[in-house]
Amino acid sequence: MKVVTGVVGNDIHVVANRLIDLSLQARGFEVFNLGVNTYLEEFFDAAVETGAEVLLISSLNGEAEGWGREVKLLKARYKNLDELIMMIGGNLTVGSGNAEDIVPKYKGYGFDLVCHQVDLNTGLDQLEEFIAQRKTQ
Amino acid sequence: MSNNEKLLIDVGSTYFKVSTPGKIEQHFRDFNKDILDDLMSKCDNSISRFNKEDVFICSSANGGLSTLIIGITNSFSLKYATNIAFNAGINIIDTILYQDIQDASIPSDLIDVVIIVGGINSLGNIFSEELYNYLSKIQYSNIVFAGSEKDAALIQNNIEHLITLPNIIDSKLHIVEDHLREYLTNLYQKDIEGKRDIKNLYSITANQIYPTPYIVNKTLPLINARFSVANPFILLDIGGATTDIHYSKDLVDENIVTENQYDRMVFKKLGVYKSKQSLIFTAKNNEFVYELLMHLKVTENIFLEQSEKATKILMQLAIFLVLCKMSHYRQAYINLKLLAINSIVLTGGITKVLLKEDVEDIVSFFYRKILTSDHNPTTIMDTNYDIWTLAAEDN
Numbered sequence: 001m002k003v004v005t006g007v008v009g010n011d012i013h014v015v016a017n018r019l020i021d022l023s024l025q026a027r028g029f030e031v032f033n034l035g036v037n038t039y040l041e042e043f044f045d046a047a048v049e050t051g052a053e054v055l056l057i058s059s060l061n062g063e064a065e066g067w068g069r070e071v072k073l074l075k076a077r078y079k080n081l082d083e084l085i086m087m088i089g090g091n092l093t094v095g096s097g098n099a100e101d102i103v104p105k106y107k108g109y110g111f112d113l114v115c116h117q118v119d120l121n122t123g124l125d126q127l128e129e130f131i132a133q134r135k136t137q
Numbered sequence: 138m139s140n141n142e143k144l145l146i147d148v149g150s151t152y153f154k155v156s157t158p159g160k161i162e163q164h165f166r167d168f169n170k171d172i173l174d175d176l177m178s179k180c181d182n183s184i185s186r187f188n189k190e191d192v193f194i195c196s197s198a199n200g201g202l203s204t205l206i207i208g209i210t211n212s213f214s215l216k217y218a219t220n221i222a223f224n225a226g227i228n229i230i231d232t233i234l235y236q237d238i239q240d241a242s243i244p245s246d247l248i249d250v251v252i253i254v255g256g257i258n259s260l261g262n263i264f265s266e267e268l269y270n271y272l273s274k275i276q277y278s279n280i281v282f283a284g285s286e287k288d289a290a291l292i293q294n295n296i297e298h299l300i301t302l303p304n305i306i307d308s309k310l311h312i313v314e315d316h317l318r319e320y321l322t323n324l325y326q327k328d329i330e331g332k333r334d335i336k337n338l339y340s341i342t343a344n345q346i347y348p349t350p351y352i353v354n355k356t357l358p359l360i361n362a363r364f365s366v367a368n369p370f371i372l373l374d375i376g377g378a379t380t381d382i383h384y385s386k387d388l389v390d391e392n393i394v395t396e397n398q399y400d401r402m403v404f405k406k407l408g409v410y411k412s413k414q415s416l417i418f419t420a421k422n423n424e425f426v427y428e429l430l431m432h433l434k435v436t437e438n439i440f441l442e443q444s445e446k447a448t449k450i451l452m453q454l455a456i457f458l459v460l461c462k463m464s465h466y467r468q469a470y471i472n473l474k475l476l477a478i479n480s481i482v483l484t485g486g487i488t489k490v491l492l493k494e495d496v497e498d499i500v501s502f503f504y505r506k507i508l509t510s511d512h513n514p515t516t517i518m519d520t521n522y523d524i525w526t527l528a529a530e531d532n
């Protein structure tokens with residue numbers, strides 16, 4: 001299964017991104033890593049060019065919120081992305097925040113899976129469950 | 138052979154340059170005349186002294202090829218193909234995002250080459266009926282497909298005279314330049330040779346006539362032979378019809394990863410003669426331009442003037458506007474890390490009109506106003522057209 005990943009916006013925290021790339025590969029995904037400093041449009045464009053089923057966005061420096069609000073508007077301009085599984089994780093707010101507030105907010109932005117300060121492996125387990133569930137639907 | 142024995146000629150859209158040992162002449166073109174006649178009437182003395190073997194000509198006249206690129210995203214297929222086309226020396230590029238093709242306008246002119254791109258090789262069924270419908274409505278001389286391998290056979294069956302090349306996108310979503318670039322360079326070459334004006338020039342040279350941007354791009358790795366340029370740098374060639382920017386790859390943190398050290402980008406309508414009106418239009422729409430005019434101690438009435446001073450101001454504006462266009466996200470198809478630049482090299486007619494101080498003034502104004510920074514790259518003026526002679530000599 002194809003996954004597009006990267007770190008959104010002006011964020012340059014690269015360590016998690018490398019780990020995500022490796023972990024996804026270890027789990028058998030075909031990874032298209034756009035690296036740090038990736039803009040929303042590039043994520044969607046990469047999904048179009050590759051035919052990826054999953055988009056996994058990271059954000060570490062606190063700017064996720066601003067990008068989150070743009071997601072629906074931008075995605076609506078694409079004709080073939082309705083089935084794309086959308087996941088986001090990292091530090092999804094400025095400061096610590098709590099997941100009870102943050103998760104519903106990002107779901108409202110159009111993300112299927114939201115992992116605020118969730119350990120990577122836990123998050124990827126959730127992704128695999130989600131995919132399995134979707135297949136049985 | 139030593140440089141001194143060569144005659145170098147560069148034919149541009151607005152003027153031509155003739156470089157003989159020790160001297161460079163520059164003349165405005167007379168568009169009522171064939172290029173060769175024009176050249177001979179102005180520089181016969183210089184030209185007839187040389188053997189055909191010692192005459193080297195490059196040309197950016199006649200606009201070159203017109204290209205229409207159909208791709209499936211702005212960030213990858215369209216951007217990659219545009220980049221390749223620029224590097225092959227092509228200036229006139231239009232793009233269509235495939236998902237909007239039904240609403241795309243139909244160009245009335247004959248297009249020299251249509252390029253279809255999109256998708257990694259494992260992706261199929263990207264293009265369909267809508268593509269063929271659109272193609273049936275436009276006129277073109279050449280058509281090439283450099284997209285997903287999976288779609289190649291189907292497309293080949295549906296489009297007559299289609300050339301299929303290896304995908305410009307690899308399995309990691311990176312760019313693969315070589316095949317399309319070679320195809321376009323050859324086409325460009327054939328086109329130049331086919332133009333009657335240019336053909337006539339072969340009566341004074343025994344050497345191949347190359348497109349000017351191709352020549353300049355080839356020189357950049359050699360640039361340190363003539364100038365002390367600190368890397369990374371950009372080179373601005375502000376001409377009569379277009380403005381060309383050549384830049385080192387370190388200046389883009391893009392998903393474009395190529396073998397080439399340098400890339401090129403063209404602003405079609407930013408020239409100081411042929412496209413003067415559109416330059417003025419762009420200027421009037423830039424919120425900082427009035428402040429800049431004030432800084433230069435002139436008013437916008439200067440746009441109506443026909444004087445040396447007015448040309449000078451226009452050239453300064455062109456520098457400012459080009460820098461602006463490259464600095465904001467998504468305005469140009471590529472954005473450069475302007476704060477990382479250590480040198481700005483200027484070449485072309487502009488170096489005959491502006492002083493180094495005039496350029497430096499604009500550059501620091503730009504950094505202060507637009508990037509709110511005191512960064513100040515060194516300015517280098519290629520007053521003797523060394524960049525161009527360097528490459529021509531290297532041939």
Ligand code: B12
Nearest residue numbers: 011012013014015016058061062089090091094095120123
């Ligand atoms: C190293 C570091 C830097 C380095 C980055 C070097 C580099 N190129 O990577 C430098 C010094 C450059 C830097 C700069 C900044 N940083 Co910093 N930085 C850190 C630091 C100390 C470690 C980050 C790291 O690499 N961790 C190791 C990796 C493996 O862990 P991780 O990034 O947390 O990722 C894990 C999880 O988040 C998760 N994960 C990540 N993405 C995803 C996605 C999914 C789907 C899932 C499931 C999981 C997941 O998986 C990873 C492994 O478990 C953190 C603090 C910290 N201890 O976390 C701050 C931190 C991330 N930085 C922070 C800030 C604010 C900045 C700056 C704005 C500081 C400034 N004022 O200049 C700048 C921003 C620069 C920019 N444009 O992005 C804040 C962000 C706060 C926020 N979100 O509110 C942090 C949290 C520090 C803090 N407590 O204030 N930083």
